[in-house]
Amino acid sequence: MICQNTTITVSTKGQGTYEITPEVESFLQNSGLQEGQLTVFCQHTSCSLVIMENADPSARVDLEAFLNRLVPENQKEFTHTMEGPDDMPSHIKMALTRSAECVPVTGGQAVLGTWQGIFLWEHRRSSHRRRIVLSAVGTG
Amino acid sequence: MICQNTTITVSTKGQGTYEITPEVESFLQNSGLQEGQLTVFCQHTSCSLVIMENADPSARVDLEAFLNRLVPENQKEFTHTMEGPDDMPSHIKMALTRSAECVPVTGGQAVLGTWQGIFLWEHRRSSHRRRIVLSAVGTG
Amino acid sequence: MICQNTTITVSTKGQGTYEITPEVESFLQNSGLQEGQLTVFCQHTSCSLVIMENADPSARVDLEAFLNRLVPENQKEFTHTMEGPDDMPSHIKMALTRSAECVPVTGGQAVLGTWQGIFLWEHRRSSHRRRIVLSAVGTG
Numbered sequence: 180m181i182c183q184n185t186t187i188t189v190s191t192k193g194q195g196t197y198e199i200t201p202e203v204e205s206f207l208q209n210s211g212l213q214e215g216q217l218t219v220f221c222q223h224t225s226c227s228l229v230i231m232e233n234a235d236p237s238a239r240v241d242l243e244a245f246l247n248r249l250v251p252e253n254q255k256e257f258t259h260t261m262e263g264p265d266d267m268p269s270h271i272k273m274a275l276t277r278s279a280e281c282v283p284v285t286g287g288q289a290v291l292g293t294w295q296g297i298f299l300w301e302h303r304r305s306s307h308r309r310r311i312v313l314s315a316v317g318t319g
Numbered sequence: 320m321i322c323q324n325t326t327i328t329v330s331t332k333g334q335g336t337y338e339i340t341p342e343v344e345s346f347l348q349n350s351g352l353q354e355g356q357l358t359v360f361c362q363h364t365s366c367s368l369v370i371m372e373n374a375d376p377s378a379r380v381d382l383e384a385f386l387n388r389l390v391p392e393n394q395k396e397f398t399h400t401m402e403g404p405d406d407m408p409s410h411i412k413m414a415l416t417r418s419a420e421c422v423p424v425t426g427g428q429a430v431l432g433t434w435q436g437i438f439l440w441e442h443r444r445s446s447h448r449r450r451i452v453l454s455a456v457g458t459g
Numbered sequence: 460m461i462c463q464n465t466t467i468t469v470s471t472k473g474q475g476t477y478e479i480t481p482e483v484e485s486f487l488q489n490s491g492l493q494e495g496q497l498t499v500f501c502q503h504t505s506c507s508l509v510i511m512e513n514a515d516p517s518a519r520v521d522l523e524a525f526l527n528r529l530v531p532e533n534q535k536e537f538t539h540t541m542e543g544p545d546d547m548p549s550h551i552k553m554a555l556t557r558s559a560e561c562v563p564v565t566g567g568q569a570v571l572g573t574w575q576g577i578f579l580w581e582h583r584r585s586s587h588r589r590r591i592v593l594s595a596v597g598t599g
Contacts, residue, residue, distance in 0.1 A: 182495045184563050184570070215454075218562075222570065222573075223574075224511055231364055238364075241396070242410055245394070246414075248396070250525070254525070259518040271522055275555055277418075278560065280419060281358045283324050283358055283454035284454075285454075290326075290362065292363055294364055295362065317456055320460055355596050356496070356498055356596050372550060375539060381538055382550055382554055385530070385536075389529075415555055416555070420559060421498045423464050423500050423592045423594030424594075425592075430500060432501075432504070435503075435558075
């Protein structure tokens with residue numbers, strides 16, 4: 180049985196989606212996992228994960244712009260404002276998307292669809308170092 | 320140890336929720352898994368998964384209508400429009416719902432609540448063949 | 460190999476986020492799991508799960524208030540209204556958040572970030588007893 184974890188860090192430079200598929204696939208290969216499950220976990224509450232189309236970048240631009248319209252900054256009802264106008268929207272965007280992604284693994288490969296990539300979604304405006312935990316469970 | 324995967328295909332005929340609980344339970348029985356975890360994974364970025372009430376269909380009708388109001392077509396800000404007016408909204412709806420569902424398994428059964436069913440949520444208007452990967456990890 | 464499940468119940472008294480991190484960590488310790496994956500699963504369709512900041516409670520207050528503005532009660536389009544005005548919004552809020560959370564485990568600890576807590580998010584107004592299934596898969 181294989182049970183392996185690792186932590187990767189992603190340096191973000193403002194709001195946007197940062198693809199981590201290559202890092203995830205590299206971890207998977209090193210783990211020796213052939214059959215089982217892969218979990219990607221985001222250790223923060225102001226950024227999140229999404230599995231999204233990685234072919235045409237315009238889809239991710241529109242996705243992010245939509246989320247900014249859905250969760251605008253400076254809502255008059257906000258009380259949690261000490262950490263800046265982009266902090267509370269970041270928590271909300273995280274809650275509306277995902278902290279973890281689980282992907283089955285077969286034949287040593289994550290079963291991502293043809294156009295699917297795994298992305299860290301940074302919701303804060305300033306630069307951050309984000310920690311993502313990768314976990315492989317199954318058989319070699 | 321049991322590590323099994325299979326892919327099922329679901330033929331969708333336009334927007335809506337398509338229950339796949341029977342297919343999931345059938346896979347689980349065939350896998351021989353008694354204790355562990357089941358992962359359901361959607362290999363597309365314009366449809367998604369949801370665990371929803373499967374008793375009264377009106378709840379799913381209202382859910383879908385709400386999502387259509389939340390993410391309308393033809394938003395003037397959209398730039399990713401080559402694949403039709405329902406394409407970009409589909410990606411957004413996918414991102415706001417789920418690509419994967421994880422359900423614990425005990426005594427050979429997925430621990431779904433009394434009213435919970437697992438649904439593929441098609442966000443495109445035209446017919447599609449959708450691929451869902453099922454994965455069982457644990458002991459027999 | 461370790462494959463353990465348990466069910467915990469949470470008594471909710473109206474809408475809000477109820478932290479279950481201590482119960483989850485206690486289960487994990489009792490399970491003996493050292494390396495692997497933890498799944499938290501909500502057996503209901505009118506409450507959900509979220510991993511959220513557990514330091515400053517004002518962030519959760521703002522999060523909940525935002526979701527109430529996003530999914531107001533008494534929308535004229537709703538048809539599923541027999542169970543009260545807070546029922547259909549509860550299903551929608553559940554679908555926009557999460558039924559399951561998956562957290563990698565290493566060294567016997569769930570790899571939650573410094574400020575992350577696991578919360579049951581009750582969307583109904585009245586008191587409920589909610590069932591959450593915890594599942595540990597991996598090695599001891």
